[in-house]
Amino acid sequence: MRELFEDGMQSMRMNYYPPCSEPEKTIGLTPHSDASGLTILLQVNEMEGLQVRKDGMWVPVKPLPNAFIINIGDVLEMFTNGAYRSIEHRTTVNPVKERLSIATFYRPAPSLISPENPALFRRVTVEEYVQGFLARKLDGKSYIDVMRIQNGVGDNI
Ligand SMILES: O=C(O)CCC(=O)C(=O)O
Numbered sequence: 001m002r003e004l005f006e007d008g009m010q011s012m013r014m015n016y017y018p019p020c021s022e023p024e025k026t027i028g029l030t031p032h033s034d035a036s037g038l039t040i041l042l043q044v045n046e047m048e049g050l051q052v053r054k055d056g057m058w059v060p061v062k063p064l065p066n067a068f069i070i071n072i073g074d075v076l077e078m079f080t081n082g083a084y085r086s087i088e089h090r091t092t093v094n095p096v097k098e099r100l101s102i103a104t105f106y107r108p109a110p111s112l113i114s115p116e117n118p119a120l121f122r123r124v125t126v127e128e129y130v131q132g133f134l135a136r137k138l139d140g141k142s143y144i145d146v147m148r149i150q151n152g153v154g155d156n157i
């Protein structure tokens with residue numbers, strides 16, 4: 001997991017929710033899931049407002065002093081083929097006091113393949129790769145040459 005995020009991107013958002021005399025008529029942040037792998041969130045001034053959707057219900061996340069909240073974002077859900085599910089959440093406002101939060105979003109490394117840096121190797125499943133490896137005799141680096149895209153041949157990306 002550490003490697004996944006090592007060369008990735010980190011961005012930060014600070015949220016300020018002013019007090020609102022009619023909180024039921026508005027919303028702090030509309031329901032969403034984060035476009036991140038992981039989000040680390042700090043509820044700065046320990047005011048309630050964050051809610052997560054669980055079994056169709058909005059559940060408040062009580063701020064704990066000096067505690068971070070770790071949210072799973074959509075990128076991790078896609079990356080793990082749904083094994084980890086991103087969390088839908090929203091924020092409400094209140095009539096008494098402003099609320100502040102700091103969210104840091106972590107995204108995995110962007111692809112190393114681009115028009116300037118086209119793919120050098122074929123895309124294969126791990127199974128196909130290992131079967132091919134086991135079917136050959138050990139011969140230097142010859143197998144990686146089998147994986148190599150030669151003059152665009154085998155480029156199935
Ligand atoms: O203010 C919060 O507690 C949540 C903020 C949030 O969901 C976001 O910045 O994406």
Ligand SMILES: [Fe+2]
Nearest residue numbers: 032033034089
């Ligand atoms: Fe969010």
